[in-house]
Each structure stands twice: as structure tokens, then as C-alpha cells.
Amino acid sequence: MLIELSDEFLSFSNFDDDSWATALDILLSSFREGSHLLLISSALAKHLCTSAGLSQRGKATITHAANDRPERLSLLPKLSVRVLVSPTSPTSVDSFQEGSVIRVPLTHFQHLASVQKTTVLGENILDSEFAVLIARSYAASQRIRPLLAFEARGGGGSTIDREFDQVQQSRKLCIAIVDSDKQAPDAPLGNTATAILRMRSSDKPWAEVVLLAVRESENALSLRLLSDLCETEPNFREAFSRVANLCENGFGEALSYLDLKKGLRMDKVYSIEHSPAKDWWISNIIELSGRITPLVHTDCMAEERCKTPTACECQVALGFGDNLLKHSIEMLNRQTAQRTNQALCERTHDLWSSVGKSVFSWCCASPPLRT
Structure with missing residues (x-):
């Protein structure tokens, strides 16, 4: 997390209080350990180094952060949230179009857990x-x-x-x-x-x-990532061909709501309790029937119920198995983030x-x- 020390500390002189000094020391230790990012102005860094009773390690930490300020400022537009530490302001959140700022008083960091990773x-x-x-x-x-x-x-x-x-x-x-x-x-x-x-x-x-x-x-995986996964997991190919068929026929949105691990049979569709969700599946499947679901029985579709619920044969999609996410993570760890980004879709x-x-x-x- 990027944690910024407010310039309000330029007019703050209460570091003789042990609780304030302890909180500042705990906070600075998190940056030395590489748990977070510190943003501080050069003026405040100079002020704290001369008036906050910091150790040499504390002064070195603040000086290093001040030197890195330009790089960290350039990071701000790419963040959705940061923490702003002030002397005494109560805990609050300010939300802006570009993100949120969590405001906390310095004493928040008297607790060691507050600066852990x-x-x-x-x-x-x-x-x-x-x-x-x-x-x-x-x-x-x-x-x-x-x-x-x-x-x-x-x-x-x-x-x-x-x-x-x-x-x-x-x-x-x-x-x-x-x-x-x-x-x-x-x-x-x-x-x-x-x-x-x-x-x-x-x-x-x-x-x-x-x-x-x-x-x-698992539903955050793109079709191309699922395709890439078949190269090392050939047993996924049949399940992949089914979901690819859905996408090719204009029902790619199904990949966001399918149970990709277990697949989907029509008996499960008919048993959905939420009517709009049930209607969404049925209407899309009816529209694409014959192209994506040759195994869906038309008489079941007409009555919107499965006639053989204990042995339903109408498979909209096959499952990839419980280890889909595990295998996906292994694949993503083997490839570059750039290649992963290229495999994403709309x-x-x-x-x-x-x-x-x-x-x-x-x-x-x-x-x-x-x-």
C-alpha cells in the first residue's frame, strides 16, 4: 500500500510524546522491511529528520523515500486507493473519481499489525x-x-x-x-x-x-487462456470445445456464469430457483438450440423440466474438473504477464x-x- 505522510506534520511538534514517537517508528519500520511504499515531501522529510528525534535508521528511511518521491507521484494515477497519515485527523475515507484516500491518525500505527504486509x-x-x-x-x-x-x-x-x-x-x-x-x-x-x-x-x-x-x-479466464491450458492439459479439450462452441455462436457471456468445474446440464437449469436467472439460461439456449445444444431434448425444453432428473443427458457444457484454477495458476506462472494480457478478451x-x-x-x- 502507498502510505503518504501529510504535510500537516510540518506544524506538528508533539513527537516528545512516546506514543507518537513509537507510532512513527513502527510506521517507518514497515518501509525498511519492504512491506509498503512511503510518500513524503522533501520539506517534511527535512523537518522530521531535525525535529522528530529519529534514529539514524529512521532518518535514512525518510530521506530515501523523499528521494523516490517523483517515481511514487507518477504511480498515483494508477492506484485505486492510498493511505494518508495526518497528526490527529479521525479515520475516514474520501472518494474521488480517480480513487479513494483512507485517512488515519498517526496513532493508528501504534498497533504492529497495522504495518504488516x-x-x-x-x-x-x-x-x-x-x-x-x-x-x-x-x-x-x-x-x-x-x-x-x-x-x-x-x-x-x-x-x-x-x-x-x-x-x-x-x-x-x-x-x-x-x-x-x-x-x-x-x-x-x-x-x-x-x-x-x-x-x-x-x-x-x-x-x-x-x-x-x-x-x-475460474470464470475470469478468457477463452484463449482456456485454449492455452489445453496444451498441457489435453483432458480439457472436450470441455473446451463445448465452451468454444458457445462463444462462436454468440453466447460467450455464458462463460461468466457457468460452473466451469462441473459443467451444466439442463436439469440444473430447470432447478434454478431465481426465475430471471432461469429464464436467462432457457431463452439463450432455446435461441441457439441445434447449434450449441444438439443433446438437449426438445420435449424437455417445451415443458421446461427434465423428464429424467436423476440421469439428465442434456449437457450444455462439460466440466473442466475441480483442479481448473490450480492448473491455470501453474500455467500463468510459467508465462509472462505480457503474454497473459494478450490472451484476455473483451x-x-x-x-x-x-x-x-x-x-x-x-x-x-x-x-x-x-x-
Whole structure:
């Protein structure tokens, strides 16, 4: 996270108070360790070096950050959020068209957890690792040196809301990446997403929730990335041919809401409880019937129910299996971020840009200082 020391400290002279001095020392230690980025003006750096009772290491840290100010200023338009530290201002969030500024008082950093590396929290560890890869791709697209500092954690699926609240209460910086579990564009959010959004506290802005615009992490994969994956996972080819057929026939939006791990049979479509979501699938499948779904029985379609629900044979899409995300992460780690960006499509580009910008903003850091 980029953390800026406000020039309000130019008129601040309370560093004789141990609590203020301790908070400043803890904050500076996070930059020395490479956990975050420090933005400070040259005037404030000079002021603090002469009046804040800093150690030689503290002075070296501030001087180094002041020297890097031009580079860090150039980063601001590419961030969605930053932290602004002032002497006594209460915790608040200012939102602008270009992003948000989290304002906290210096005493916020009396807590050691507040300066630790940002937690990237996913429903499982693979979701967290995938989010970081998206952030690296964003950095590459913006020609940013992709230095990230983070702790990737899995929240145990349906218990991620409790895990998120624990991190939130600790004052640790945290960005949670959550599946929407939406079955269609106008479908409601799933229980997990609803629970964590309810748990999020507006008076604790150091913890953020990013809700994926697609059903699950796997749905953020473009058709070309799925195609590339077939080169090392040939058993995926049949499932890929089905989803490719959907895209070729104008139903590429289905890739955002399909269960790519398990696939989709018509009995599952007929059993969708949310009527608009059910209607969305049925209307699209009827429109493309014969081109994408030769195995869908017309009599079942006419009655909108499966006549053999215990052995449905009408397969809209085949599943890639439970290890789809794992294999995708392995592939993405083998290739450059530039190649990954070239493989994105209209459906996935904006999602990767938005999620990548958010995760990068919360995790950007500088190399550890040897001072």
C-alpha cells in the first residue's frame, strides 16, 4: 500500500510524546522491511529528520523515500486507493473519481499489525494466488515495476466472513477477493458474498472487499487462456470445445456464469430457483438450440423440466474438473504477464483491469532497505 505522510506534520511538534514517537517508528519500520511504499515531501522529510528525534535508521528511511518521491507521484494515477497519515485527523475515507484516500491518525500505527504486509484473503488460497497474478498482469499493462508485498490466505470458503472480520478487527490491511456465485447477470449474490459484505465495517476502511463480477475465479479466464491450458492439459479439450462452441455462436457471456468445474446440464437449469436467472439460461439456449445444444431434448425444453432428473443427458457444457484454477495458476506462472494480457478478451479485460488495479494498490511495496 502507498502510505503518504501529510504535510500537516510540518506544524506538528508533539513527537516528545512516546506514543507518537513509537507510532512513527513502527510506521517507518514497515518501509525498511519492504512491506509498503512511503510518500513524503522533501520539506517534511527535512523537518522530521531535525525535529522528530529519529534514529539514524529512521532518518535514512525518510530521506530515501523523499528521494523516490517523483517515481511514487507518477504511480498515483494508477492506484485505486492510498493511505494518508495526518497528526490527529479521525479515520475516514474520501472518494474521488480517480480513487479513494483512507485517512488515519498517526496513532493508528501504534498497533504492529497495522504495518504488516497486506493480507490477500480469498475463499481458498488458490483464489488469493490468482488475484495476485491478476495484479501482476495489471502492473505489466501499466508498465509498473510489479513489486508486491502480501500474505496470501484462504478463508475456508463459507467461513471467509469470520476470517475477514478477525483481520479487520486486528487493524491489518486486508483485501478480500470474493466470488459473486451469481448464476446469471441479474441473479442475486451467493450466501458467502452476502455474508462478507454484511461483515464489512465502514469505520474500518483498512479492510476492503472486492466482489468478482463473475461467478467464480475460474470464470475470469478468457477463452484463449482456456485454449492455452489445453496444451498441457489435453483432458480439457472436450470441455473446451463445448465452451468454444458457445462463444462462436454468440453466447460467450455464458462463460461468466457457468460452473466451469462441473459443467451444466439442463436439469440444473430447470432447478434454478431465481426465475430471471432461469429464464436467462432457457431463452439463450432455446435461441441457439441445434447449434450449441444438439443433446438437449426438445420435449424437455417445451415443458421446461427434465423428464429424467436423476440421469439428465442434456449437457450444455462439460466440466473442466475441480483442479481448473490450480492448473491455470501453474500455467500463468510459467508465462509472462505480457503474454497473459494478450490472451484476455473483451469479456475479461475490464475485470482483470479492475481487480488487478485494486489488488496492486493494496499490495504495492518497495524493496527492503539496507539501512
